[in-house]
Amino acid sequence: MSLTDYLLSALGIYGVPVLFAALLVGSIGVPLPASLLLLAAGSFVAQDELSLWPVLGMAAAGAILGDNIGYVLGRWGGRRMVNRLSRLVGGQDLLDQAEASIKRWDGAGIFFSRWLLTPLGPFVNVISGLRRYSWPRFAVYCVTGEALWVLLYVMLGRSFSDRVLAMSDFLGAFTWAILGLLVLAVIGWKLLKYFRSSPLG
Secondary structure, rough: OOOHHHHHHHHHHOOHHHHHHHHHHHHHOOOHHHHHHHHHHHHHHHHHOOOHHHHHHHHHOOOHHHHHHHHHHHHHHHHHHHHHHHHHHHHHHHHHHHHHHHHHHOOHHHHHHHOOOHHHHHHHHHHHHHHOHHHHHHHHHHHHHHHHHHHHHHHHHHHHOOOHHHHHHHHHHHHHHHHHHHHHHHHHHHHHHHHHHHOOO
């Protein structure tokens, strides 16, 4: 049984505590299928196996708590610990992208990494702490972004309860496409600046 199958099975048996724990650990940086679990939870809500408000509340609480743990790791763990964490989860490139997004887009980078560019989320958390980004502002963007992510995915799972896996594949592909376009845009912008500043430009 794969980890995804095990988590889906555990969600069906134990309910919202599994959702809370998975989103907490995933927000810290451990690669778990958090978005799929939210969709599955929405499907369970549609089948009256779970209640909507506990699902929304516990999922958001787990994600927000995990985000703040990541922030604390970055703020007090130092650059060496952050780099070690990025190697552990195989994400040095994502770490670099997250740092660039925080530097360029400030709070918008935090907000959009909660629900639109979710693979960047854990790295944005630790980079925010490392750069000593204001915690109250981080908390505001974190709470609003995670609340939107949880609500969006749970309601999609509820609406498309018979097509959860297909919806997960589609949303995952969409997220990586957006992230790829973002990387290309950053590279294009740097190249444009380079050629403009070049003596031959």
